[in-house]
Amino acid sequence: MNSTAKSFVAAGAILGGTAAVLGGHWVRAGIDRGEARGASIADLSRSNLVASKTTDVPEDFFREMVRLLKKEYVDPITDDQKLASGAVRGMINSLNDPHSQFMGSQEFKTYLQMRQGEYEGIGAAFTLHFDPPPKPSGSNATPPPVIPKLMVASVVPGSAAETAGLRPGDWIEWVDDHWVMNAKIYEEYEAAQKKAEKNEITGDELRDLRNSLRERLDRSYTFLQAHERLTQGREGSVTLQYVRNDRATEATLQKGFWKLPLFDLQGSRIQSLIFTEGTAESMRRAIGRHSELTIDLRNNPLGDFESMRQTLAVLAPAGTYGTFHTDRRGTPQTLSIEKGNPHPPKLTLIVDETTRGVAEIFALALSSKGLAQLEGGPMAGDLTRSRIVQLPDGSGYTLAVGTYRPEEKR
Amino acid sequence: MKLVGRLLGFFLLLGALFALGFSWRDLEEGNAPSMRAVNRLIGVKTAATKLTPDQVFRHSYNQILTEYQKEVEPTDLKYAGITGLMASLGDPHTAFLIPRQAKEFLLETRANFVGVGARLQSDPLGAKVNSVFEDGPAFAGGMKAGDIITAVDDAPVMGLPIDEIVQKVRGTEGSIVRLKLLRPDKQDPVEIRVRRAQIITPTVEARLIEGTKIGYLALVAFSEPTPEQFDRALDRLEGQGMEGLIIDLRNNPGGLLETSVHLLSRFVEDKVVVRMKFRGGKTEVAKTYSRFKRDFRYPITVLINEESASAAEIFAGALQDYGLATLVGTHSYGKASVQNVFELIDGSSAKITIARYFLPNGTDIGRKVDENGIYLSGGLKPNVEQPLDLSKDPVIGDPKSDTQLQKAMELIQAKTG
Numbered sequence: 001m002n003s004t005a006k007s008f009v010a011a012g013a014i015l016g017g018t019a020a021v022l023g024g025h026w027v028r029a030g031i032d033r034g035e036a037r038g039a040s041i042a043d044l045s046r047s048n049l050v051a052s053k054t055t056d057v058p059e060d061f062f063r064e065m066v067r068l069l070k071k072e073y074v075d076p077i078t079d080d081q082k083l084a085s086g087a088v089r090g091m092i093n094s095l096n097d098p099h100s101q102f103m104g105s106q107e108f109k110t111y112l113q114m115r116q117g118e119y120e121g122i123g124a125a126f127t128l129h130f131d132p133p134p135k136p137s138g139s140n141a142t143p144p145p146v147i148p149k150l151m152v153a154s155v156v157p158g159s160a161a162e163t164a165g166l167r168p169g170d171w172i173e174w175v176d177d178h179w180v181m182n183a184k185i186y187e188e189y190e191a192a193q194k195k196a197e198k199n200e201i202t203g204d205e206l207r208d209l210r211n212s213l214r215e216r217l218d219r220s221y222t223f224l225q226a227h228e229r230l231t232q233g234r235e236g237s238v239t240l241q242y243v244r245n246d247r248a249t250e251a252t253l254q255k256g257f258w259k260l261p262l263f264d265l266q267g268s269r270i271q272s273l274i275f276t277e278g279t280a281e282s283m284r285r286a287i288g289r290h291s292e293l294t295i296d297l298r299n300n301p302l303g304d305f306e307s308m309r310q311t312l313a314v315l316a317p318a319g320t321y322g323t324f325h326t327d328r329r330g331t332p333q334t335l336s337i338e339k340g341n342p343h344p345p346k347l348t349l350i351v352d353e354t355t356r357g358v359a360e361i362f363a364l365a366l367s368s369k370g371l372a373q374l375e376g377g378p379m380a381g382d383l384t385r386s387r388i389v390q391l392p393d394g395s396g397y398t399l400a401v402g403t404y405r406p407e408e409k410r
Numbered sequence: 411m412k413l414v415g416r417l418l419g420f421f422l423l424l425g426a427l428f429a430l431g432f433s434w435r436d437l438e439e440g441n442a443p444s445m446r447a448v449n450r451l452i453g454v455k456t457a458a459t460k461l462t463p464d465q466v467f468r469h470s471y472n473q474i475l476t477e478y479q480k481e482v483e484p485t486d487l488k489y490a491g492i493t494g495l496m497a498s499l500g501d502p503h504t505a506f507l508i509p510r511q512a513k514e515f516l517l518e519t520r521a522n523f524v525g526v527g528a529r530l531q532s533d534p535l536g537a538k539v540n541s542v543f544e545d546g547p548a549f550a551g552g553m554k555a556g557d558i559i560t561a562v563d564d565a566p567v568m569g570l571p572i573d574e575i576v577q578k579v580r581g582t583e584g585s586i587v588r589l590k591l592l593r594p595d596k597q598d599p600v601e602i603r604v605r606r607a608q609i610i611t612p613t614v615e616a617r618l619i620e621g622t623k624i625g626y627l628a629l630v631a632f633s634e635p636t637p638e639q640f641d642r643a644l645d646r647l648e649g650q651g652m653e654g655l656i657i658d659l660r661n662n663p664g665g666l667l668e669t670s671v672h673l674l675s676r677f678v679e680d681k682v683v684v685r686m687k688f689r690g691g692k693t694e695v696a697k698t699y700s701r702f703k704r705d706f707r708y709p710i711t712v713l714i715n716e717e718s719a720s721a722a723e724i725f726a727g728a729l730q731d732y733g734l735a736t737l738v739g740t741h742s743y744g745k746a747s748v749q750n751v752f753e754l755i756d757g758s759s760a761k762i763t764i765a766r767y768f769l770p771n772g773t774d775i776g777r778k779v780d781e782n783g784i785y786l787s788g789g790l791k792p793n794v795e796q797p798l799d800l801s802k803d804p805v806i807g808d809p810k811s812d813t814q815l816q817k818a819m820e821l822i823q824a825k826t827g
Contacts, residue, residue, distance in 0.1 A: 062464065073499065091474055095474070326479040400478065
């Protein structure tokens, strides 16, 4: 080879090498774009000229935000899962729905345990209760924020909560000297303002009220904080004030741990039934020799939907037992059983306002088909079906996916 | 044979270079090559043994959109997710601004704004009027310090954050805003109508406290003309025979770091004001200038509270570190960081903390909050802790009702005798 040829080869090699690097980068960019369907928002954002369509695709927006934060934030960010959970927390909280709640890992663990009948803290389950918000005074006024109350949903038999006299329907206003945010603050203030307008109270009294409101706000617990204090930990004690029929009662409770069986069968009567893993199977064995059964569904706010459906299949023949309605278009999902019990026992269900959620759906499904007699009082009216999702870092959430409506009685 | 070997070597090299180009994006970001992208290149679906953060986000996002029992606006949901993502860092100053907030933020950073000319502070009933600017429209409309705004244009504002109330009070120039006011001495609320106008906020308010030789100097913000206004106010007070000075930094949200450096140059020459640490350990130091130093022959007390932030904290903190003033009040906000705002394609913005600063003696006053935004720690610690007694319906700067001011006066009187 002469020197000219050599330099051609060398030039070719350099060009080829450069082309290979650029080609690799180009292919990779193509692949990432295939995933991202657009250019990066982060790379360009510094120039304040972000020309990209990626923000139309939420996942890309998320990815680009993570990339931007990792590049610019003052501290190194290592825990991507925490960022993802934070994003999910933000989305769930924005729904502002008591049946759709995000929970941190510890709280979610407690929640899952409670659904299996394992209770810590004071031995009670809670729900957020929304009172109708006070009406705005002006015509084009925005209504004040709706604040729910932290309400007792059920009390574990033999628990500290039961011993202290707590009952479902009570709501918690103070925990350990911390005021638990609730709508009463608005009610009180609205009432006082009306009185002031009618000259029924003095400016001083209104000011006193204001000061007491401020004091309460200054040392308040959010629902989550209060809930955590009441449902977590097996040691120590907690002092609380609960309200029933506008009357407040203070109590100090020793924390502990209570594990409930799947259910308690005595004669032909089943008590404290928990819809959880294994319930259907145990039920199948238990009812073998009974042609009549009474199931007490009171004090039953937490339950797993799929376990309830399987239990239903043990106690009822195949068929459709109602539908789940949403605000969106499309065919509603059904509650149906493929392989049921062709010879169901005669059922009596004892219910009242502490029967809610999955247990309430269970009771309505059976009674609407004439398969069970309902006894007791009206139920809670909480017919929401929720999905339960766990995230990789142990946190999780519930998501309301439909409201149950039983089949019309024929 | 030799040529085949050479060619083979060359193609291997090409392959390696291709791989380098392929992974460049990852290497640049300090990651190992993305197996996910490699797998996609050779057509293998990544086994989802554990969901990646992207997948976690996408799964929940899609689930809420398709399964949640109510219709959700996809854009709102996306923004809620990004807001939560940024909140998860636990830094109150790293935040996502949806397009509307991003626009407001831009307006706010400009010096002038349109409003009624009053300073507001939070109150359980709405917004309490802290002071009314003498040449502003609210003053002309009869608003007084101590009034509580309970409704703006008939909409009740109770329970709203103070920023939101301020937003409602502000508006376009020349428009009318109706304000419902609760007076401390009146039972019935009064309503006033105020025409909004361009407001130039005075940043220094100064006077001798009635019946004393103690100067009271309130710094409202740290803006460009502040050092000059500060000098003029001090000259005037000294001319009136001032024997002690109270600098009130309560509710001062800060402003320009440069102003803080200038003000501190009145007290010390060529001394460290603040050390800034950037990502990756780069450090910058701000020092005071020479030739501006004043002769302070009287004791100085500085009032701070939880609304004192940023440049105000640097000023107060440096005075405290150099032993030049006694700090009275409650802990300050704890804003010890620098933010950059990144504007995004759809009009939203990401405000991200890019550096932290440390006081002369190295203290990190950064505020720490929990996931609910509740204060955990941070801020300057006053030398003398003194909360504001709210039961007395205090008006900030009024020696009769302002218990923090009373404490500061007490401390000065103890020194001057």
